[in-house]
Amino acid sequence: MSVSAAASAREILTRLHDVMASRSPAQAKLNAVVNVIGEALDSEVCSIYLLREGVLELFATRGLMEEAVHVTKLALGEGLVGTIARNVETLNLDEAARHPDFAYRPETGEDRFHSFAGVPIIRREEAVGVLAVQHVDPRPYADVEIEALQTVAMVMSELIANAGLIDGHGDNLTRPQSTASARASGFKLVEGMAAGAAVFHQPRIHIEHTVAEDTEAERHRVYAAFDKMRDQIDRMSSQAEFGVGGEHEEVLETYKMFAYDEGWARRINEAIDSGLTAEAAIERVQQRTRMRMREIGDPLLRDRMHDLEDLSNRLIRIVSGQLGTAAQMGLRGDSILIARNLGPAELLEYDRRRLKGVILEEGSLTAHVTIVARAMGIPMLGRVRDIRTLIGEGDRLLLDSGEETVMIRPGADMEEAFEAKLLVSQKRRAKFAELKSEAPMTLDGHRCTVMVNAGLRDDVAALDLTGADGIGLFRTEFQFLVSATLPQRERQMRLYKDVLDAAGSRPVIFRTVDIGGDKALPYLDHDRHGEEENPAMGWRALRLALERDGLMKAQARALIEAAAGRQLNVMFPMVSEPWEFDEARALFEAQRDWLAGRGRKMPNQIRFGVMLEVPALAETIDMLLPRLDFLSIGTNDLTQFLFAADRAHPKLALRYDWMSPAILRFVRRIVRQADAAGVPVAVCGEMGGRPIECMALLGVGIDRVSITPAAVGPIKAMVRSLDREKLMAYMAQLLEHPPRSLRAPLTDWAAANKVELA
The missing domain is CATH 3.20.20.60 (Phosphoenolpyruvate-binding domains)
Structure with missing residues (x-):
């Protein structure tokens, strides 16, 4: 395969734009998409699998047996495609059959193809499908080809979501069905107790358009957004008041280092060069960072990458003109913030008089937001799974991060017990201090080193x-x-x-x-x-x-x-x-x-x-x-x-x-x-x-x-x-x-x- 064919992300996006703008049915569009990608990458097979009713269904293919379309289905974690979707990772194999997760599906007729590359189709940080290419020759795909596939997969998520072809992953933000009292467990990040109403942070912005009409115009939009974001960070750093000499000061300095990082800006520019809009380019680089975070085993280093996540969210909101986080809307009373994750600057935007606690779906002890929350004296509970199915906006919450629990919609007896324990907890914190x-x-006089x-x-x-x-x-x-x-x-x-x-x-x-x-x-x-x-x-x-x-x-x-x-x-x-x-x-x-x-x-x-x-x-x-x-x-x-x-x-x-x-x-x-x-x-x-x-x-x-x-x-x-x-x-x-x-x-x-x- 020639280098020019491999480095053709922009060419593919231009052709995809025409496909997506047509009035053809969704299935016809997908059939056209696999042909566009296969031809551009000179790949004998290109297939699209979409998540429907909890399984990955082959929706379109160029090169595999047509009879397998809508027949071949894989569970999350099953085969190479299922592994990509479950782990939200990219696979690039010169010999697919040697991978431990390989599963041969005879109805596809794929036995003669050796090489395999697959990328997740991501929507709201979850895999909703897989885009895969295969080739007879046993060779890995080049990095530029993988980059092109990842960029195309991002654009495709817009097409398939708008066509209603996938399960509604990440889109259901409705109140939970139950109104009874409930309890959720997590991991203590910053110890403390707090009571207040649930407020969802919701920093994510839905990107309406992914393919650029004018590359230079998109570049100027990003430059202007960078300038505005850096002004915000500088202003925030100068206004933060925690006292002198705390670890939070260095946190903000490090955060500013990310904001001014030329490498990050350059990667966004490269994504715009491939034909993406400003919003989509930022999201593309952000997806790459997220996938890298999943590959990093060291929790300390993985946590530091969340600063880039925070900055990316902020930059997308600025460039799109959508500033609707709960911080900008204002808190109306004592509140407990709910988020998947937060960066330190996003936490600092909240009114400290009304923000009483934070609950994260992710989070860890070494994350920068945890350090800032500790400096602010805000209790924080992390790793609370499926929180949107348990808590609704405005629900009364009693957060006890020391016990690693949150009581949801508590009764009068729970409120009374919570108040009594709050007095004891204040004495315990004073003891550690x-x-x-x-x-x-x-006790027997041996000096340990901590x-x-x-x-x-x-x-x-x-x-x-x-x-x-x-x-x-x-x-x-x-x-x-x-x-x-x-x-x-x-x-x-x-x-x-x-x-x-x-x-x-x-x-x-x-x-x-x-x-x-x-x-x-x-x-x-x-x-x-x-x-x-x-x-x-x-x-x-x-x-x-x-x-x-x-x-x-x-x-x-x-x-x-x-x-x-x-x-x-x-x-x-x-x-x-x-x-x-x-x-x-x-x-x-x-x-x-x-x-x-x-x-x-x-x-x-x-x-x-x-x-x-x-x-x-x-x-x-x-x-x-x-x-x-x-x-x-x-x-x-x-x-x-x-x-x-x-x-x-x-x-x-x-x-x-x-x-x-x-x-x-x-x-x-x-x-x-x-x-x-x-x-x-x-x-x-x-x-x-x-x-x-x-x-x-x-x-x-x-x-x-x-x-x-x-x-x-x-x-x-x-x-x-x-x-x-x-x-x-x-x-x-x-x-x-x-x-x-x-x-x-x-x-x-x-x-x-x-x-x-x-």
Whole structure:
């Protein structure tokens, strides 16, 4: 296939515009669409599957058997088409039959076609169909061809929605049928209690026209919208009043960095060049960001991408002249805001006197909106699924994020109980605030170390807010993920220096860049490694960095120069064997010598450590410990590798417990070896931030954890109520003949010994 045929998005859109403008029936239009796409991409097969009554039905095809149209149907998750729709992802395969989800449907006559590419047709952030192409030759489709398919799929969503061909996904915003009291559960983001009327944020704008008539006119519309949006952000930053020096100030600075990012503006311009209107171009880039967010396994990095989601929503509203969010309409009384997700600026637009709480369908502890909500003192509950089927606009809500619940349309007895608990909750918050200046010391006098995980400069403010001992894990890859091009050494150095300056005398452990796998960078060529079926165990982290040693050399110089005159702590991720650590350390030391030879000021000391997350390293840890200054156990990846269980798999997410004897025995063995070698060992990961799990870790000898900032208060309270020696004796006894999970016996022991598991 020629490059000119592959890069023909604009040509396809021009022809599609004529098809959509015709008065033909919807089926005839779809039949014309598959022919237009197939001819433009020189693809022997082009098919459209649409979601009808919960299944994907073949609606039109060029190249497959005509008899299969309206006969071939696939469930969500069934076959390649069902997998694309369920995961809202793109597939590009040179040999379709080798994919584990491949399902052959004989009535289609597709057995002679080898290559396959499919993209979701998205409406209101959900897949409502799939556009697929196939070819006899076993070869992957080029990136420009995939881009063309994704752009066409976006335009098609307008055609099929207007024709009423799909299920009404995302369009039903009516009140729930029931008016009885109900309860919904979620995940605590910002602790607190609030009462008020439900108000839906509704930032999404329905795009009426997707294909541009005049490309230059659309470009000017986007330029004007960017100027207006940046003025809004600048004004908002100057007017936000939370006091001085909080983490929210850095959040807004980072948010402004996104708003002024030239790479984002350039991608929107490229989408306009392909023939899209200004609104559609912004939405196209936004869809690409969303799909990338779904591929990023690291929750901290995924959360940071929500800022771009917020800015995209804002830009679409400006360019379309539709500013109808609940913030612009004004709140009429005490209100609790309902949204799928929010950016920090969108939250700031609300009247703080009337906004009492926030409920999100998504959201997480490390998202920027969570940081701003915490600064505003607004309780926030996240991950509340199907909320529009439970709550109607104006419903009375009682939000208790500490209990991770919201009462909907409560009765008088619920109101009374809520008011009584509100008094108790205010006293509890005051207690955690008092612990900020207290050391995490056990009852028997053992000083533990409680540090926080971070990924951006603004996260460092959590040290002062929580009283944490330092940053036990600074993820350096986020700067790489949000950049349109590889960050230059000077830019990296400024970030690392700012972080060290903000931390002051408290230690910061920088983890070298962990990219690749599920955190692929568009500006790095991964094609030669092929499609990775298991990205978490693939070409990522130190494996990639040692191969791309130019990338790692630049990061090494940036870290060394940033730490001039102070201590530098460097941690290497995904180390599987000792020689990998040796190579990485040698690379750093060579850069140190190179800089020293040019008269640059050096760090006072460089300490090197590894992240133990690959179980194989445990078998040679005795060889490596003499060369280490510190060791961190990464419980998130370690758990999935130990159990051969993908933590993102819905059926496996809760199957393997961190309180399993396998995990705790593994950690105990590592702690004993590290203690014998005089090497400090910490746990980095979600396990250390949960009071009962952290207590179990203390029981096997861990006394250093690096956790999310929100967990510091509860962990400090648990540590200060605990007799460590007594716990270790009980844990030793339990692990001799352990039950299936230690959760129940340890919970009982904590209750009997008055350990605070807040």
